[in-house]
Amino acid sequence: MIGVTDLRSGTIFEENGNLLQVLTYEHIKMGRGSANIKVKVKNLRTGTVIDKSFINGAKVNDVMVIKRDLQYLYRDSDFSYFMDPKTFEQINIPLNIIGSDSFYLKEGENVNISFLGNEALALNLPPKMIFIVEETPPGVKGNSATNVFKEAKLENGMTVKVPMFVKIGDKIKIDTRTGAYSEKAN
Numbered sequence: 001m002i003g004v005t006d007l008r009s010g011t012i013f014e015e016n017g018n019l020l021q022v023l024t025y026e027h028i029k030m031g032r033g034s035a036n037i038k039v040k041v042k043n044l045r046t047g048t049v050i051d052k053s054f055i056n057g058a059k060v061n062d063v064m065v066i067k068r069d070l071q072y073l074y075r076d077s078d079f080s081y082f083m084d085p086k087t088f089e090q091i092n093i094p095l096n097i098i099g100s101d102s103f104y105l106k107e108g109e110n111v112n113i114s115f116l117g118n119e120a121l122a123l124n125l126p127p128k129m130i131f132i133v134e135e136t137p138p139g140v141k142g143n144s145a146t147n148v149f150k151e152a153k154l155e156n157g158m159t160v161k162v163p164m165f166v167k168i169g170d171k172i173k174i175d176t177r178t179g180a181y182s183e184k185a186n
Contacts, residue, residue: 002062004037004054012044012114012121014061019044020052021122044121047099065114067124072105080105082113093120103158104129104176125176130185131155132171139164149181 002013011022020041029035035056042049054060070082070091079092080102093113095102101123105111112124136152149161154174162181166172171185 001059004039004058004060005056007037007039007060010124012063012065014063018046019063019116019121023049042122044097047096063116065116065121067112067114069110069112072107072109072111074107075102075105082111085110091120097121098123100179101125101176103156103179104174106156127176128173128182129176130171130173131158133162133166133168136162136166136168138167 002011005027007013007022007025009022009025013020013022021044022039022041024040026038027035028038037054037056037058039052039054040049041052068084071085073081073083073090075081075095077095079094080098082091082093083089084091097120098105104123104125114121114124131154133152134155137150139150148164150164150166151159152162152166152172153159154172158174158179160174160179160181162172166181166184173182173185174180175182
């Protein structure tokens with residue numbers, strides 16, 4: 001058992017037979033009385049996201065999760081395929097478990113994945129990843145007085161809003177939690 005005050009983003013716990021991963025954590029203390037802990041959690045088996053509230057001092061069931069670094073190989077219509085670089089064992093993970101995080105997978109790169117036994121639960125992406133801009137219209141001169149954005153298509157097929165100074169071939173950092181432009185990369 002772990003206390004709800006120890007829940008942080010990425011923590012996985014079990015409640016009523018469901019495996020839940022914490023997405024956001026908020027500690028709320030109002031005047032008198034006990035504090036409330038509000039978390040946004042994702043059910044790792046169904047993919048649904050819900051808000052939960054706990055009173056301070058509550059406990060949840062801890063889950064012993066093993067994290068493994070696997071190399072991403074490719075995906076088809078149903079699965080993404082990974083390889084353990086130590087044993088060369090291939091592991092296929094259903095796309096419904098990976099969800100929208102599949103946009104961030106690059107062939108040949110290592111990805112950290114959480115497992116419960118032999119069951120893959122979730123990808124553990126870094127907070128920011130670098131991608132190359134493949135398509136974007138040129139910036140208009142003199143249109144930089146305010147935060148003006150334009151559409152850009154990245155090497156992974158994602159479309160994001162970027163500042164006007166970004167051009168084709170630039171490397172940019174994308175926040176994997178929100179899918180938004182973060183900064184220009186070197």
